[in-house]
Amino acid sequence: MSVRVEVHPALFQWARRRSGIDEEVWPKRFPRFEEWVAGDKQPTMRQLQEFAAKTYTPVGFLLLDEPPVESLPVADFRMPKARGPSAAVTGNLLDTLYAAQARQEWYRDNQLLHNEPPVGFVGSATTSTPPERIGASMREALGWTSDVRHDLRSRQDALAQLRERAEDLGVLVMISGVVGANTHRRLDPGEFRGFALADDYAPLVFVNGADARAAQIFTLAHELAHLWLGASALSDVEPESGIEFAEERWCNAVAAELLVPMAEFRHALDPVANLQGQLEPLARRFRVSTQVILARVREAGELNWDEFMSELDIERRRIAALRVERSTGGGGNYYNTKPIQVGKRFARDLLVSTFEGRTSFTEAFRLLEVKKVSTLEGLGRSLGVL
Structure with missing residues (x-):
């Protein structure tokens, strides 16, 4: 019995x-x-x-x-609906955070082992610094110019390009829509959009890849702003969160200035023409979502807060009715998607250390969540390590 x-x-x-x-x-x-x-x-x-x-x-x-x-290991700047007692923190979020922390810890130790210098921009700003100044500084550091945007074919290309440029600055950028390698554990954008783990030697950004690509672009920019502050944070990147949290308001403003510079935006916006008809063309021009464009319209003084929230509600319902293109972190070529999920910069350095004998294969299996040496070798070839 x-x-x-x-x-x-x-x-x-x-x-x-x-x-x-x-x-x-x-x-x-x-x-x-x-x-x-x-x-x-x-x-x-x-x-x-x-x-x-x-x-x-x-x-x-x-x-x-x-x-x-x-308890979450980082400051929680999400709206109450995502972090209240009735919406308990899921194991999906916690496991994703813990995995990112483990990778960050390994990478930090590896950087110190090789006497690499700290990443200079981490903690270089405060919320008292004008967002316009930091947004311009980030654009310069990332080389995110109007010419670069113009040459990109899609938002998917924009996300890939922004990710690569952030990694070139020393940031570990991880984009995934699932927990680890488990495609049955989809990350819910309603719970969180992304997080930043600040560190002088291993700054890390995670973007929820289950979100729409245009939303992922803004999340990446928003979390980079948290790194400029030198502060770890969990975000849902909603305009309303800026009302409750000054840090979120600042990071939203910096991300907006990085992606949609106000001077260029004022030149592109026609305040007399129909607003709804301009949203999508402007979103394509700046490679962002129409919701970000609406926020910039408000910041340009063309909408008050109530008008903005009304237009935003209309746009949210319109988007919800469409079949939004999403990247869940699954599908496609495994050797292309895996490095994006765990961060190309991280994966490359870990594989080099493993094949040179400084890191055990057991540790590499754990951090990359793979089971076979042949898989590590395949990843090594795809990243130019082997």
Whole structure:
């Protein structure tokens, strides 16, 4: 006879919220869940272990008297709807953060081992520094000119180019829409858009690749602004977050100036013409989303806050009704997508260290989340290491 394990119903509910699993698939995946929550029946240890594995929850947590409080390792600048008690931090977000921290730690140690200098721009600004000045400084550092934008064919090319230029400055840029290599664990842009992990030797930016590409571009710029402040942060990059958090307001302003310089924007905007008809052409010109363009229209003094929020709501509903192009971090050529997910700069240096014998293959497997030497070799060839 199987021994039943007594679990407090609140822990089942907590694990459900933490898992991030869609409501639609939950009943089919966990048919006994309602019985367990109601206390009509308790799971066996094997069933509990299976439930823990499928919800990405440490099984020991389910044996506690009450749900644990898992604190985020970075400042949380998301809107209350994404960070309130009813929307518990998911294991998807936590596991993504922890994996990024592990890669950052390795890279920092590697930089110090080779006596590499710190990255100069990290912490070079404060929120008292005019965003226009930092936006211009970032444009110069990244070489993000109107001519560069004009030569890009799409937002996908713009994102790739901005990512490459940020990495050339010494930033570890990771873009993925899934947790690690698990395509079943999709990251929810409604929970977070990105985060920055500030460090003098290993500044890191993570962008949620499940978001629309135009949104990813702004997120990347926003998180780079956090690095200029020298402050780690978790963001949802919503205009409303700037009302509650001065740092988010500043980073939004810097990102906007980097991507859509106000002087150029005023020249391109026709204040007399129909606004709706200008949104998409301007968005294509600057390689950003129409929502960013709306924000710049407000900042140019052509919309007040209430008008902006009204137009933004219309645009959000229009976009939601469309089939937005997304990059989930899955599909395509594995040896092209994997380095983007973990950061090309990081992957290249880790593979060099591994093949030269300074880092163990076991460590490389863990940090890159691969299982075979042949996969490491394939990645090495794709990155020009082998």
